[in-house]
Amino acid sequence: MSKRALITGITGQDGSYLAEFLLEQGYEVIGLMRRSASANLERIAHIQDQITLVSGDIGDQVSLMNVLRDHHPHEVYNLAAQTFVGASWSQATLTGETTALGVTRMLDAIRLIDPEIRFYQASSSEMFGRVQTVPQNETTEFYPRSPYGVAKVYGHWITVNYRESYNMHASSGILFNHESPRRGMEFVTRKVTNAVAQIKLGQQTQLRIGSLEPKRDWGFAGDYVKAMWQMVQQETPGDFVIATGETHSVRELCEYAFGLVDLNYEEFVVTDPAFIRPAEVDLLVGDSTKAGEILGWKPTVNFHELVSLMVEADLKAVRALGS
Numbered sequence: 242m243s244k245r246a247l248i249t250g251i252t253g254q255d256g257s258y259l260a261e262f263l264l265e266q267g268y269e270v271i272g273l274m275r276r277s278a279s280a281n282l283e284r285i286a287h288i289q290d291q292i293t294l295v296s297g298d299i300g301d302q303v304s305l306m307n308v309l310r311d312h313h314p315h316e317v318y319n320l321a322a323q324t325f326v327g328a329s330w331s332q333a334t335l336t337g338e339t340t341a342l343g344v345t346r347m348l349d350a351i352r353l354i355d356p357e358i359r360f361y362q363a364s365s366s367e368m369f370g371r372v373q374t375v376p377q378n379e380t381t382e383f384y385p386r387s388p389y390g391v392a393k394v395y396g397h398w399i400t401v402n403y404r405e406s407y408n409m410h411a412s413s414g415i416l417f418n419h420e421s422p423r424r425g426m427e428f429v430t431r432k433v434t435n436a437v438a439q440i441k442l443g444q445q446t447q448l449r450i451g452s453l454e455p456k457r458d459w460g461f462a463g464d465y466v467k468a469m470w471q472m473v474q475q476e477t478p479g480d481f482v483i484a485t486g487e488t489h490s491v492r493e494l495c496e497y498a499f500g501l502v503d504l505n506y507e508e509f510v511v512t513d514p515a516f517i518r519p520a521e522v523d524l525l526v527g528d529s530t531k532a533g534e535i536l537g538w539k540p541t542v543n544f545h546e547l548v549s550l551m552v553e554a555d556l557k558a559v560r561a562l563g564s
Contacts, residue, residue, distance in 0.1 A: 245269040245313060249299055249347070250320035251292070254423040255363070257284035259318060259466040264291055266470070271312050273297045273305075273321065284423050299343030305350040309358070316473050318361045319347050322392075326367060326518070328427075329389035340392035341399075348403045348411065359410040359473045362400040365393040366417040366458065366484070366525045376528040378482050379415065386520040397480070404478055412472040417458040417484035417527040419465040420547060422554030429491060430459065430551065433498050438555035440509055441502040442563065447509050451516030453492035458526045460485045461542035461550075471536040484527025485540045497545060501552050 246263050250256045251272030260270050270292040272285070282289060295312065297304040299321045309317075322340040323329060329336040344362055351358045369377045370386035385391045397413050404411040424431040429450060439445035460483075468483045492506075499506035532538045542550070 244315045246316040247271045247314035248318045249273040302346040309354040316359045326389045333388040341395035344396035362413045364397040364413040364415045376526045378528040410478045412478040413480040415482045419462040421462040434551040435555045438559040449513040456488045456490045456524045458484045468538045481532045482527045484529045488526035
């Protein structure tokens with residue numbers, strides 16, 4: 242009998258890659274979606290006939306319990322959240338309701354319906370915020386610098402608490418920044434690569450972003466979803482940092498992405514105070530030694546390969562729109 246997995250946030254970047262991966266492993270995949278008149282299914286359109294989409298909301302525990310009762314998943318991957326750091330200041334309460342309390346609702350639903358279900362929580366490197374050590378690993382102290390980071394810390398610790406309180410198989414993946422051509426346009430990586438394509442093809446004249454100085458550990462989302470699955474397969478649940486171990490600045494990102502199409506980023510990139518965050522995270526770089534030793538995980542796509550992949554995909558997309 243094939244395993245069944247429930248994915249919240251299945252229409253997002255990570256949800257779509259994870260759904261693809263689980264289908265390849267022979268899983269029956271169930272995707273939780275909020276009831277919406279304008280559901281965006283673009284990222285999963287190519288596999289939509291292979292998955293089951295069900296209505297539910299991490300803001301409503303009864304709907305979560307009904308989905309668990311009706312579909313009997315063996316594994317739950319909780320990827321649903323308000324995921325954009327920048328928006329978390331203007332939507333702080335919403336961020337707390339989804340990114341923090343949504344985790345509790347799902348854990349409690351599992352506890353009440355079937356505590357044998359294995360649970361994965363999408364934690365984040367944003368929990369480290371003003372970093373206390375470099376690089377950051379599973380024992381590094383958290384110091385979040387945004388409502389999003391604060392909410393993720395809550396989600397992380399409530400997962401640990403349910404694991405220890407109820408002996409649930411609940412794991413957290415502390416994922417550092419992971420990108421792909423499916424990344425939303427509001428994220429700086431995709432904002433840059435899409436602007437490169439638009440400018441190269443004469444559709445745009447400049448790129449307005451915030452600070453060029455923050456440094457991030459950027460990997461490929463397709464690599465990172467495999468780590469999620471590997472955590473859930475372990476006999477003993479736990480928490481794992483997933484990262485490349487390399488850090489690059491936003492300036493480096495711009496320089497390399499524009500250089501791929503023979504453009505000088507300095508001629509097109511404009512620093513706009515409107516995009517400066519109230520509190521910035523200056524440096525994130527992860528140490529995924531534990532994941533390598535226990536899960537056997539390692540990244541397969543490096544920073545330059547990732548940026549090249551995204552620029553190429555955006556060039557193709559922009560050309561298609563113009564044809």
